[in-house]
Every structure is written in C-alpha cells, then in structure tokens.
C-alpha cells in the first residue's frame with residue numbers, strides 16, 4: 001500500500017481540519033487525531049497542538065481499515081455541524097484528559113473556582129486516596145480564605161494561604177510531599193492590568209503544571225470573548241467550564257470551545273460538592289448536543 005496518509009499539525013482542530021480540506025479537497029478522509037500538550041517547564045516554549053492524520057479517497061479508507069479506524073469525511077473546514085462523526089472528531093481534539101500533579105484555577109469572579117477546587121480535591125483525596133494539598137491566594141474578600149479552609153478541614157487536607165510570590169513559593173515547598181496540589185486564585189477584575197500582573201506573579205511563583213481557565217457557561221458570547229482576550233496571551237493551558245446546569249443550552253459549551261482556543265478539562269453542572277463535576281468524552285458531549293437537538297431544547 002502506498003503511504004497516502006499525511007499529518008496535519010495546527011494549534012486547534014478547526015485550523016487542522018481547514019488545512020486538511022485545503023490540501024486534500026473534498027475527498028479528504030480523516031483516519032485519526034491526536035492532541036499534544038506540553039507539560040511542566042516545556043510550556044514556556046512549546047504550544048499545545050493537534051494532529052490530524054488524513055488522506056484522499058479510497059487509499060485513506062484502506063489505510064484506515066488497516067488500522068481498524070473508520071475514515072471520516074471532512075466536508076467543512078470550520079467546526080463541523082453538530083451530530084456527525086466529524087463533530088465528534090472535532091470534540092475529541094478539544095478535550096484534555098491529562099491529570100497533572102499541580103493545577104491552578106484562574107478566572108473571573110464568581111465563576112466557580114473555589115467550589116471546583118473542592119470537587120477536584122474530593123475526587124483525588126476521597127475517591128483515590130491521594131495526599132492532596134490546597135493553596136489559596138484569595139485574600140481580597142472577607143471570608144474567601146475561610147471558604148477554602150472549610151472544605152480543606154471537612155476533608156482533612158493540608159492548606160496554605162499565599163498572598164504574594166514569596167509566600168506562594170513557601171507554600172508550594174511546604175506541600176511538596178503531596179501527590180496533588182490544587183491552587184485556588186482570587187477572582188478579580190481582569191480588565192485591570194494590575195490584577196493580571198499580580199496573578200501572573202503568583203502563578204510564576206507557583207509554577208503549576210496546568211492552569212485551568214474557569215469560565216461560567218452563563219456568560220454571554222461577547223463577554224466570553226472579552227474575558228478570553230485578557231487571558232489568551234497568558235498562562236492558561238486548559239478550559240474548565242462551570243454552571244452547565246444553569247446554561248440555556250449545551251450549545252453554550254460548543255460556543256465556548258469555538259471561541260476559546262484551549263482544550264477542555266472538565267465541566268461542572270451544579271453546586272453540590274463533590275458530585276457535580278463531569279469529565280466528558282467527545283462521544284458523551286456529542287450525544288448531549290444531539291439529544292438536545294432532538295428534544296428541541298437547542
């Protein structure tokens with residue numbers, strides 16, 4: 001068999017599919033996708049990317065059959081129409097399943113960062129028996145430290161407050177023995193430069209392996225784009241979408257993925273700790289969108 005399958009690398013699935021279509025035309029057949037995310041210090045010089053393996057027409061189909069994968073036709077370069085297997089392939093390229101040792105949650109006020117930290121802590125500590133340490137930077141509001149502290153004490157987890165970079169370095173060192181480190185940050189008005197600078201300084205002191213951009217699905221499209229504009233040149237590596245239960249439609253989630261160029265890590269769907277968190281697969285997301293379309297809820 002001729003090697004007819006080519007590799008297309010791009011920052012996201014939409015761009016990769018566009019290139020596939022430009023170069024291979026209407027006959028393009030996708031046989032697989034892969035997502036790469038740099039971890040640790042590599043994030044300083046490497047960007048995440050997706051790879052799409054695709055070929056033209058029958059040759060690609062044969063190669064796909066040899067690999068046991070079903071070839072998927074690419075009909076459009078942008079996010080494919082919800083419902084088909086192309087849509088699922090697109091979603092697959094936008095999901096990150098990595099579970100790094102240290103995670104920081106950042107994002108606008110009230111998005112659900114602290115609640116989500118508690119859900120993640122329960123998942124790692126209670127479900128898996130890991131040693132989980134918590135750090136909060138949130139010293140701006142009365143009660144904010146208490147918020148995280150309450151969860152930490154209920155679960156019996158070590159926790160620290162870090163209001164500046166030296167305190168952050170100290171906290172990270174003190175919790176170095178933990179299997180998992182979860183860092184909560186203050187929701188601020190990130191339209192302000194000083195708020196962004198302070199967050200950056202705290203994050204570089206903490207040097208977490210992943211930085212989750214926490215965004216509520218009750219946010220309107222324009223506001224979502226605006227908020228993202230403050231973070232897109234920053235350290236965020238993944239997207240954590242909250243309040244799916246309050247969103248008008250699952251389409252809000254698809255919209256967020258179209259506008260924010262980060263892979264999704266988790267979705268939260270309620271206020272209950274620890275249950276209301278979801279780590280969806282592409283198939284589950286595609287099914288949720290399809291179900292909603294069928295029930296006329298879209």
Ligand SMILES: Nc1nc2c(ncn2[C@@H]2O[C@H](COP(=O)(O)OP(=O)(O)OP(=O)(O)O)[C@@H](O)[C@H]2O)c(=O)[nH]1
Nearest residue numbers: 109110111112113114115186187243268269270271
């Ligand atoms: N409906 C719904 N509410 C949620 C969800 N996650 C969090 N909340 C609620 O959203 C509100 C704000 O949550 P927090 O966890 O305090 O948000 P935060 O991002 O830490 O807020 P700041 O620290 O002020 O930036 C609380 O009332 C939570 O119960 C969710 O998935 N669904």
Ligand SMILES: [Mg+2]
Nearest residue numbers: 113114138187
């Ligand atoms: Mg908070």
